[in-house]
Every structure is written in structure tokens, then in C-alpha cells.
Amino acid sequence: MMSYCERLIDRFSVLWGKQKVLSNFGTTPDDIEAAKAAWEAQLRSQHTDTIRAALEHLQRDPPDWPPSLAQWIQLCKQFSRPEHRPALPMPPHEPTEVGRQIQAEIASSISKTGFDYLAWAKSPGSEKAVELLVRGAREDRRLADILNHHLETDGRDCKNDGARKAIRGVPAHLRGQLARA
Numbered sequence: 001m002m003s004y005c006e007r008l009i010d011r012f013s014v015l016w017g018k019q020k021v022l023s024n025f026g027t028t029p030d031d032i033e034a035a036k037a038a039w040e041a042q043l044r045s046q047h048t049d050t051i052r053a054a055l056e057h058l059q060r061d062p063p064d065w066p067p068s069l070a071q072w073i074q075l076c077k078q079f080s081r082p083e084h085r086p087a088l089p090m091p092p093h094e095p096t097e098v099g100r101q102i103q104a105e106i107a108s109s110i111s112k113t114g115f116d117y118l119a120w121a122k123s124p125g126s127e128k129a130v131e132l133l134v135r136g137a138r139e140d141r142r143l144a145d146i147l148n149h150h151l152e153t154d155g156r157d158c159k160n161d162g163a164r165k166a167i168r169g170v171p172a173h174l175r176g177q178l179a180r181a
Contacts, residue, residue, distance in 0.1 A: 004043040005036045011055060012066045021066050038069055046076050053079035121146045125159035130166035134174065 002010075012021040025035040043051065054075045058067070067075060095103065109115075116122070121133045121143055130150075137144040147170075150157065155164035 005040040015062050016066045050076050050080045123157045123159050124163040127162050127166040130163050
């Protein structure tokens with residue numbers, strides 16, 4: 001039975017020729033065996049779907065030379081991202097009674113009328129919240145109005161000093177842009 005590495009060498013040989021492929025493995029028998037062992041270990045560590053996707057990519061758009069082991073690893077990383085993996089099937093069991101209660105509580109908290117979705121912006125509790133408010137104020141008039149209020153009141157409604165400091169640190173050129181918005 002052929003090893004994964006030998007099968008890959010055969011596959012690469014079809015695209016680039018045996019001489020180009022074997023040039024990646026060294027010149028001495030020891031170098032060739034060491035390279036084959038490294039390739040074999042790498043191939044065994046990859047999911048078959050990742051290897052298949054990388055090979056298909058190489059066949060669609062082959063470079064002039066076969067990839068080195070480092071290039072192969074990078075190529076496999078490209079195709080082992082979550083969007084390239086098959087999704088897991090849904091769990092086979094129904095939610096428990098406790099699970100259904102939790103789902104019902106979440107659904108009722110989301111669907112409450114009068115819930116203020118902009119409370120985080122009206123009284124920011126961190127520098128990150130102020131950063132998001134400034135970024136959102138460029139696109140959303142409601143956030144721009146809230147930010148202008150904070151700028152006019154010097155961050156009076158912020159939850160802590162870090163958020164107030166961030167409000168005071170909003171650059172002057174942004175303050176002018178938001179006033180015109």
C-alpha cells in the first residue's frame with residue numbers, strides 16, 4: 001500500500017513532472033527519506049477534505065513549481081478555515097424542560113416592548129463602548145445625536161471615568177463632522 005506522501009508525489013508528478021517534484025526532496029537518500037517523513041506527518045495531520053481542496057486548487061491554478069512543504073502547510077491552512085469544513089448535524093435530542101424554560105425566558109426578554117436597544121450608547125460603561133459609539137455615529141443619526149449629547153455634557157451620563165475620558169478624547173475634527181451630520 002502506498003503512503004500518503006507517495007500518492008501525493010504521483011499526483012504532483014502528473015502536474016509538474018517527476019524531476020521537478022523530487023527536487024523538493026533533496027539529493028541524498030537521507031535527505032529524501034527525511035523529507036518524505038516530514039511530508040507524511042503533515043499529510044496525516046490534515047483532514048482529507050482540506051487535502052482535497054488544496055489539491056483541487058493546485059490543479060485549477062498550478063504554479064510553475066510544485067509547492068515546498070512550507071507552501072503546502074500554508075495552502076492547507078487556507079482551506080482548513082471553518083467555512084471550508086462541513087457543518088455538524090443538529091444534535092439528535094430535544095431540549096430538556098429546563099432548556100425550554102431558558103429559551104422561553106430569552107425569547108420573552110428579546111420581545112419586550114420598550115426595551116432600549118441603545119442604552120449602551122446612552123450611558124457607555126467603557127472606552128470600547130465610546131469607540132463603537134463614535135464609529136456608529138458616522139452612519140447612524142440616532143447614535144450621532146447621542147454622541148453629541150455626551151460631547152455637550154462632557155460625558156455626564158457615562159458610567160465611569162474611563163468612558164468620560166474617552167468622550168473628552170474625541171478628536172476636534174470628528175466633533176465638527178458630527179455637529180453637521
